[in-house]
Amino acid sequence: xxxxxxxxxxxxxxxxxxxxxxxxxxxxxxxxxxxxxxxxxxxxxxxxxxxxxxxxxxxxxxxxxxxxxxxxxxxxxxxxxxxxxxxxxxxxxxxxxxxxxxxxxxxxxxxxxxxxxxxxxxxxxxxxxxxxxxxxxxxxxxxxxxxxxxxxxxxxxxxxxxxxxxxxxxxxxxxxxxxxxxxxxxxxxxxxxxxxxxxxxxxxxxxxxxxxxxxxxxxxxxxxxxxxxxxxxxxxxxxxxxxxxxxxxxxxxxxxxxxxxxxxxxxxxxxxxxxxxxxxxxxxxxxxxxxxxxxxxxxxxxxxxxxxxxxxxxxxxxxxxxxxxxxxxxxxxxxxxxxxxxxxxxxxxxxxxxxxxxxxxxxxxxxxxxxxxxxxxxxxxxxxxxxxxxxxxxxxxxxxxxxxxxxxxxxxxxxxxxxxxxxx
Numbered sequence: 001x002x003x004x005x006x007x008x009x010x011x012x013x014x015x016x017x018x019x020x021x022x023x024x025x026x027x028x029x030x031x032x033x034x035x036x037x038x039x040x041x042x043x044x045x046x047x048x049x050x051x052x053x054x055x056x057x058x059x060x061x062x063x064x065x066x067x068x069x070x071x072x073x074x075x076x077x078x079x080x081x082x083x084x085x086x087x088x089x090x091x092x093x094x095x096x097x098x099x100x101x102x103x104x105x106x107x108x109x110x111x112x113x114x115x116x117x118x119x120x121x122x123x124x125x126x127x128x129x130x131x132x133x134x135x136x137x138x139x140x141x142x143x144x145x146x147x148x149x150x151x152x153x154x155x156x157x158x159x160x161x162x163x164x165x166x167x168x169x170x171x172x173x174x175x176x177x178x179x180x181x182x183x184x185x186x187x188x189x190x191x192x193x194x195x196x197x198x199x200x201x202x203x204x205x206x207x208x209x210x211x212x213x214x215x216x217x218x219x220x221x222x223x224x225x226x227x228x229x230x231x232x233x234x235x236x237x238x239x240x241x242x243x244x245x246x247x248x249x250x251x252x253x254x255x256x257x258x259x260x261x262x263x264x265x266x267x268x269x270x271x272x273x274x275x276x277x278x279x280x281x282x283x284x285x286x287x288x289x290x291x292x293x294x295x296x297x298x299x300x301x302x303x304x305x306x307x308x309x310x311x312x313x314x315x316x317x318x319x320x321x322x323x324x325x326x327x328x329x330x331x332x333x334x335x336x337x338x339x340x341x342x343x344x345x346x347x348x349x350x351x352x353x354x355x356x357x358x359x360x361x362x363x364x365x366x367x368x369x370x371x372x373x374x375x376x377x378x379x380x381x382x383x384x385x386x387x388x389x390x391x392x393x394x395x396x397x398x399x400x401x402x403x404x405x406x407x408x409x410x411x412x413x414x415x416x417x418x419x420x421x422x423x424x
Contacts (some may be wrong), residue, residue, distance in 0.1 A: 026064030026385040031380050034060060042087070043368060048179040051081040057375070057424060062139065065387055068395060076138035076410075085415025088127075092418055107133020124421045126152040129185070129408035131422055136189065137408040138283065142398070147405025150188030152412065160185060170221065171213060176202035178286075182293065192401040200293025208285055223267035227260035284310040284339045287386055297392035305389040313381035314376055320373040324366050331362035379424065 038053035055078040062074035098116040129152040136146040162177035179202035185196035284307040289302040416422035 012380040017135075020068045022065075022387060022390045022392055023071065024065055024384045026060060026380075026384075028376065028380065031060060031376055035375050039368040039372045043364060048082075051085070052078040054078075054081060054404045054424070058135075058138075061380075061383055061424065065139065073140040074138055075140060076135070080382075080410040081413055081417070082238040084410030084412070085417050086414065087411050088414040092123075092415075120419060121160055122156055123415065124156075124419055126156040127412055127415035128420055128421055129155040130408075131183065131416040132412075133408045134410050134413045136404060143192070144192040144401055144403045145405055145407075147190050147408070148185075148188050149190070150184065154180070157183060171217060172206075175205035175209065178202070178205065178290075179293075186294065190405060191398070193404040194297050194397065194401045198293045199295055205286075205289050208289065209282070212278055212282055212285075216271055216278060218248050218265075220267040220271045223260075225263045230260040236325060247391055253424065280310045281307050283382075287382075291386070291390065296397065298397040300393050302391040302393075303386070303389050304391065305385055309385050310382065312383065313378050316381065317374055317377040320377060321370055324369050324373070327369075328362050328366050331358060331365075 034053075034056055038049065038056065041049040041051065055074075055076060058074040058076065062072040065072050071373075096116070100120070103116070129150070133148040133152075136148045139146045141355055158181060162173070162180060165173040167176055179198070182198040182200060186196040189196040284305055287303050287310075288303045290299050291305075294301045413422065
């Protein structure tokens with residue numbers, strides 16, 4: 001075999017970098033084996049293995065993502081995730097205990113619920129930001145790590161304020177909220193000493209998504225307006241002031257209110273169904289918008305992601321989920337005969353115990369199975385689609401990057417896991 005001269009090899013590498021080659025090279029069957037083995041070990045360890053499974057998933061995804069012929073590395077460990085989770089639990093459990101004690105002393109459960117909501121609303125986005133910091137500092141490319149600065153508390157405050165605006169505007173503020181939050185995250189994201197930024201505009205996302213919003217939310221708002229107009233509110237206020245039955249007063253004063261209630265019920269059903277059906281289209285739109293807004297100095301991103309490919313990933317999940325439901329139906333059918341196979345009298349206490357055990361086994365099988373299927377068909381599928389659809393320009397920017405940053409504490413990752421707001 002003829003060796004390639006060093007200068008020619010350098011030219012080939014430079015050419016690959018200038019083309020912005022990025023691809024995912026992992027095999028799905030390997031990920032299937034990883035998830036099946038992980039699901040079994042999750043069952044045997046009562047869920048403790050999830051820290052090792054998450055680490056294996058990240059190593060697989062990172063190491064099989066190539067940029068200009070070089071792979072990313074994930075050097076986090078499962079022990080770090082476990083320790084971060086234990087530290088978070090050591091903080092959350094006493095706080096919850098204090099809230100329960102205060103609620104019992106004041107004899108009001110509403111206060112406990114309110115405090116729990118405030119805790120989740122504040123700690124949730126804080127944990128998400130800190131978890132992102134941990135994952136970035138465990139991500140390495142060409143021997144240089146990513147890292148993140150900024151305040152998790154400030155991000156949490158921004159998050160709460162923006163989502164309050166989203167709620168008040170019935171979702172219309174969402175594009176500007178996402179643009180603002182992404183600017184904060186990317187503005188504090190670094191690859192070595194190269195600072196990131198986000199150039200995505202809220203109004204662009206608004207223009208792209210207003211049609212989806214109108215289809216999903218529009219009918220529900222219209223139904224609410226019609227229902228409100230069908231009520232004689234002056235009569236309702238008068239009935240409430242006199243301590244009378246307000247609902248009965250509405251029904252007696254305005255029989256058309258029944259029609260409005262039915263209309264609102266139908267509109268609510270429409271909202272749920274259309275949201276589920278159009279979610280893949282929304283996700284594809286968000287991925288394209290987010291990708292095209294990313295910057296690292298002169299490095300720019302673009303996306304060729306197709307909505308139909310995202311739908312295909314979700315349809316695969318639905319197909320596997322239906323197979324799991326068929327397996328559950330078979331388990332339900334065979335559980336009725338389990339006592340006969342074991343020589344147990346029907347409808348006896350032993351027969352009920354056997355059926356309960358089979359039902360529990362079927363539930364665990366479906367829960368773990370659906371989670372594994374979702375990770376392979378949707379999570380891995382979208383990762384592969386997003387990576388393979390990337391177009392990059394300005395890769396020469398990375399050649400002058402110098403190492404900077406240091407590993408972050410796993411506390412944020414553990415807190416996100418404890419609050420169930422974590423992710424890959």
